[in-house]
Amino acid sequence: MKFTLFSSIVIAATALSPVLVAGAPLQSEDALSRRTFNSFHSFRPNHGGSAVSGNAGNANGGDVNNIASGISSIRNGGSNRAGNGGLSESGEAISSDGGDARSGNAGDANGGSVNNIASGESSIVNDGDNIAGNGGQSISGNAIAKRRFRGFAQSGDSGDANGGNVNNEASGESRIVNEGSNRAGDGGRSISGDAIAKRSFRSGSAQSGDSGDANGGDVNNEASGESRIVNSGTNRAGNGGTSESGEAIADSGSFSPFGSSGSARSGNSGNANGGNVNNEASGESRIVNGGTNRAGDGGQSISGNAIA
Numbered sequence: 001m002k003f004t005l006f007s008s009i010v011i012a013a014t015a016l017s018p019v020l021v022a023g024a025p026l027q028s029e030d031a032l033s034r035r036t037f038n039s040f041h042s043f044r045p046n047h048g049g050s051a052v053s054g055n056a057g058n059a060n061g062g063d064v065n066n067i068a069s070g071i072s073s074i075r076n077g078g079s080n081r082a083g084n085g086g087l088s089e090s091g092e093a094i095s096s097d098g099g100d101a102r103s104g105n106a107g108d109a110n111g112g113s114v115n116n117i118a119s120g121e122s123s124i125v126n127d128g129d130n131i132a133g134n135g136g137q138s139i140s141g142n143a144i145a146k147r148r149f150r151g152f153a154q155s156g157d158s159g160d161a162n163g164g165n166v167n168n169e170a171s172g173e174s175r176i177v178n179e180g181s182n183r184a185g186d187g188g189r190s191i192s193g194d195a196i197a198k199r200s201f202r203s204g205s206a207q208s209g210d211s212g213d214a215n216g217g218d219v220n221n222e223a224s225g226e227s228r229i230v231n232s233g234t235n236r237a238g239n240g241g242t243s244e245s246g247e248a249i250a251d252s253g254s255f256s257p258f259g260s261s262g263s264a265r266s267g268n269s270g271n272a273n274g275g276n277v278n279n280e281a282s283g284e285s286r287i288v289n290g291g292t293n294r295a296g297d298g299g300q301s302i303s304g305n306a307i308a
Helices: 005-016 018-023 029-043
Strands: 064-068 073-076 087-089 093-096 114-118 123-126 137-139 143-147 152-154 166-170 175-178 189-191 195-199 205-207 219-223 228-231 242-244 248-251 277-281 286-289 300-302
Touching: 064 073, 064 123, 114 123, 114 175, 166 175, 166 228, 219 228, 219 286, 277 286
Parallel strands: 064 114, 073 123, 087 137, 093 143, 114 166, 123 175, 137 189, 143 195, 152 205, 166 219, 175 228, 189 242, 195 248, 219 277, 228 286, 242 300
Antiparallel strands: 143 152, 152 195, 195 205, 205 248
């Protein structure tokens, strides 16, 4: 092997000078560690925070209350119209590559009722219709958890969305006279959100919330003592609405090397019954209905799918 004069000088200088040796670039232990484990960075779980949305309040329609006692009297020349239920909706909870996701519960959205209550020797006379409010919408938000590894998604429960009632209650020697019809409210919509747990590797768990009731309202005529209730029009109960729980989906994605699947559970759905017409007289009381008594039709009660 041939050495040039320059090569000989460099070798000799390196051997004799500790300064040159110390100045040479060295591979640090930290750099080696980073290089060794850098290729596995994508397999390390990202520990992000959880997402939780708050609960929603109630959105019930208001009532109409006619209450007479003693020898008093109430006369309404127009209709009695209770308020419809509104919208109670909780927000979505979305955890993107982070922790768990839980959406809040939704409140009730019931329709208001019409209450005619007479006692003693009092009287209530309504020239128009008694119309209860329809149920509104109670909807809980979706819960979506997107993580590389296992997590949990749970949607909140939805509240009730029942139709309002028409209640005619007479006692003693009182009387209630309704020249128009008694119309109870229809059930609305109670729907819980979907719960979706999507993972790149190990599957998580998904649980959707329960949905509330969406029953149609009742028409209740109750007389006791020597009282009288006279309805010239129709007694019409409300139809049932829709109660539907959300889907629960635990999706492991296209690649799951660990072979660990999660669980999925959909919530229970509530009732969606049609309303009743109830005429109850006791003692020497009387109930006179000039029109028809019409009960409500049933609605839909649907439980969501569970997919793992």
